Amino acid sequence: MxxxxxxxxxxxxxxxxxxxxxxxxxxxxxxxxxxxxxxxIRFGLDDPLTGTYAELGKNEQMGCEYAIDQLNAHGGILGRPVQLIVEDSTSADTGAAVQKARKLIARDKVDFLLGNVNSAMALAIGQVSNEMKTLHIVTGGHTDAVTGTDCHWNVFRVCNTTRMETNSVSKVLFDRYGKKWFFITPDYAFGHTLQTGFEASLKKFGGTEAGAALAPLGTTDYSSYLIKAQAANPDVILFLTAGQDAVNSLKQAVQFGLEKRFHIAGAQQELEVLEGLPPDARIGTWVFEWYWDQPNVAHVPDFVSGIQKKAGRVPTARHWFGYVAVNSIALVANQEKTLDAVKLARALEGFKLPPEVGLMPDAPFYRAGNHQLMPDLYVGHAVSHGSKPDDLFHVDRLVKGIDAALPVEQTGCHIKWA
Known part of the structure; x- marks a missing residue:
């Protein structure tokens, strides 16, 4: 060789x-x-991407996506990647929302269900998720029954109940602006329970209901309702509308000059609505469920920066709803080392969100008795222009969710476990 x-x-x-x-x-x-x-591991989001609530639904989707981006960058859930599958529920077709929920669970095999903005849809798809034994977090449907009379072992909710919102602001309105109120109310579950909450406050304080106008979801012309409100001569006109309906109703109220004669107010208000209004229509006393400008609250600047990079805008409460919903499940799944719906639901009872997810002065937690998140509520007033871009709301005071919520025994919730 x-x-x-x-x-x-x-x-x-x-x-x-x-x-x-x-x-x-x-x-x-x-x-x-x-x-x-x-x-x-698949999350299914059943939320409106078209119609009156489209912007709110899309921002909840963005919050979910941001949470999933972070999870996948840090090992996912139980070492597995995380995926979001999204279906457009529409803003007003509850039948479509139910069909989409069944598709997500049965065909797409999602492990968890999220949604909906529309309260009637949140109730309906909650029945579907319960039937199909799927852990479900309601992101943005506020009607009380979700965590009240129609509660389920598998359903939790991030956003407030309507009663929490009305309780947090009613006394301020009564003491400062008068005891005679008129309601402009969207004619479905969300509007009905908001009005019921305010009526309960009026009765408690000894006030008077001057009248109410029920407006169909998706109304574009509010003139007949505004004329009725004006004729009632109340101290306060309460606008219970949301999404594009809120933009239309408030814009037209200012065109009628109602803000010069009556105090304009409501419960839930959103940055999306204030951004959609001309500056002279950014008026009134409201409740925000989360706000992006919170000096000295840890981790909020990081969340604001992250959403700005992803979405090109500051986050709203809707971004926070999606972010919290995904992270709530991820945190307990990694803690309990399981995807079992019953085990995770039990682990979520009393679960306190860490500061980097809670993003508010007091740590939000899921109340064990009815699965309702107990966050802070931000009571304040709209401003035409803020000291910073997108700063269109001034927070006057914080109210703890547990102080605004009805006791569990008064919600009508009686959880039956699978």
Whole structure:
């Protein structure tokens, strides 16, 4: 055999090392592919992407996506990647929302369900998720029954109840602006329970209901309702509308000059609505469920910066709802080392959100008796222009959710476990 030179021997050793490395890569590759191809943990979002509540639904989706981006960057849930599957529930077709919920659970095999902005849809898809034993977090449907008379073991809610919102602001309105109130109310579950909450406050304080006008969801012309409100001559006109309905009703109220004669107010208000209004229509006393400008609250600047990079705007309460919903499930799943719906639901009872998820002065927690999140509520007034861009609300006081909520025994909730 021909004797190799030292240089040839070095070259041969290099070739053998490369070949060995290639062999290892061929053996190792299937394991890498298998890890990357791990079946993802799926969240299904059933929310409005069209119609009156489209912007609110899209911002909840963005909050979910931001949470999932962060989870996947840090190992996912139980070491598996996380995926979001989104369906447009529409803003007003409850039948469509129910069909989408069934599709997400039965065909898309989602592990968890999220949604809806529309209260009637939140109730309806809560029945579906309960029937199909799927853990479900309601992101933005506020009607009391979700965590009250229609509560389920598998359903939790991030946003406030309507009674929490009315209780947090009613006394301020009564003491400062008068005891005679008129309601402009969207004619479905959300509006009905908001009005009921305010009526309960009026009765408690000894006030008077001057009247009410029920407006269908998606109303564009509010003139007949505004004329009726004006004729009633109240101290306060309460606008219980939301989404694009709130933009239309408040804009037209200012065109009628009602703000010059009556105090304009309501319960739930949103940054999306204030941004959609001309500056002279950014008026009134309201409740925000989360606000982006919170000096000295840890982790809020990081969340604001993250959403700005992803969405090109400051976050709203709707971004926060989506972010909290995904993280609530992820946190308890990683804590309990399971995806079992019953075990996770039990773990969520009393669960307190960490500061980087809660993003408010007092740590929000899920109340065990009815699965309702207990956050802070931000009571204040709208401003035409703030000291910073997008700063269109001045927080006058914070109210703890547990102080605004009805006691569990008064909600009508009686949870029956699977």
């Amino acid at each position: 021909k004797k190799l030179s030292p240089e040839s021997r070095r070259h041969r050793r290099l070739v053998l090392k490369v070949a060995a490395a290639a062999g290892i890569a061929q053996v190792g590759a299937p394991f890498v592919i298998k890890a990357r191809g791990e079946v993802p």
